[in-house]
Amino acid sequence: MLPTDHLAVVERVVEHPLPYFSLLLAVPRGWADLAAGQFVMVRTGSGLEPFLRRAFSVHDATSSATGDRIELLIKAVGRGTRALAALSPGARLPVLGPLGRGFSLAAEGPVALVAGGVGAAPLYLLARRLAERGQRFDFFYGGRNRVDLPRLESFAALARRSGGRLVATTEDGSAGASGLVAEPLERALASGEFRFVYACGPMGLLARLASLVAAHGLGGEAALETPMGCGFGACLGCAVPRPDGRFALCCQDGPVFAFSEVAW
Ligand SMILES: Cc1cc2nc3c(=O)[nH]c(=O)nc-3n(C[C@H](O)[C@H](O)[C@H](O)COP(=O)(O)OP(=O)(O)OC[C@H]3O[C@@H](n4cnc5c(N)ncnc54)[C@H](O)[C@@H]3O)c2cc1C
Numbered sequence: 001m002l003p004t005d006h007l008a009v010v011e012r013v014v015e016h017p018l019p020y021f022s023l024l025l026a027v028p029r030g031w032a033d034l035a036a037g038q039f040v041m042v043r044t045g046s047g048l049e050p051f052l053r054r055a056f057s058v059h060d061a062t063s064s065a066t067g068d069r070i071e072l073l074i075k076a077v078g079r080g081t082r083a084l085a086a087l088s089p090g091a092r093l094p095v096l097g098p099l100g101r102g103f104s105l106a107a108e109g110p111v112a113l114v115a116g117g118v119g120a121a122p123l124y125l126l127a128r129r130l131a132e133r134g135q136r137f138d139f140f141y142g143g144r145n146r147v148d149l150p151r152l153e154s155f156a157a158l159a160r161r162s163g164g165r166l167v168a169t170t171e172d173g174s175a176g177a178s179g180l181v182a183e184p185l186e187r188a189l190a191s192g193e194f195r196f197v198y199a200c201g202p203m204g205l206l207a208r209l210a211s212l213v214a215a216h217g218l219g220g221e222a223a224l225e226t227p228m229g230c231g232f233g234a235c236l237g238c239a240v241p242r243p244d245g246r247f248a249l250c251c252q253d254g255p256v257f258a259f260s261e262v263a264w
């Protein structure tokens, strides 16, 4: 579907707890069909500051008799995201979207979903769609501590519904196993459990996953969060290096790329 610039209505603000929160927004009819992995550009203030819109993955998208809704899962890190956390129901928010290329959903057989912290945001809609079509997945979810794993129980429920499981890790051991999320994933890939990996998280995690996926001869896709100025190809500020020495634009060619399309 073509992107539109729309005044979305804030229906709810849910703390997960802070600094993570969800914004539930009423959006135009048709948005519920967007692809998992697509994103929106949100104006976070009414004055000149912050000047640039902020990019957020669509965490969930639903349709009902009363209209279409999207949910954004946000980590409050600076001026824009803190302003969004302070919104109240009824507020109107300029939202441009849906933008970019989402996950392909082309993989067959059991797949692994891997999230680092708020990288979980675009994987919820993907997980829900995989579960609805009966495709098994395991959800590998890593963060620094328990708070860094927002919506842990919801991800676990979706994984169970698909026939899979949730594997959580934290660096301080406050939830799941102690350590980094790539460690249990590496063991699972070595045992041949999965044919494909979907991921989102910090670049260091994605680069490690790219080499694991290549080493096991698997396919995989990653949603990148390269900082963006415009979100639609005008500012050239979101360049992603490709293996052939050229550059892709994260906002138009991505934000979802095959691991093999990026020079990590
Ligand atoms: C395609 C895409 C999808 C995204 N999806 C989500 C999402 O679903 N949920 C979410 O919470 N965030 C997401 N982000 C990151 C989000 O856009 C930034 O956190 C946000 O722009 C920060 O705005 P701010 O005004 O609060 O912070 P600022 O005041 O601009 O910056 C505060 C701090 O955050 C850092 N920062 C700013 N932008 C980014 C970024 N893109 N990645 C990492 N660090 C950044 C800055 O370096 C600085 O240290 C996404 C980014 C992209 C490009």
Ligand code: FES
Residues within 6 Å of the ligand: 227, 228, 229, 230, 231, 232, 233, 234, 235, 236, 237, 238, 249, 250, 251, 252
């Ligand atoms: S964000 Fe402006 S070109 Fe990609």
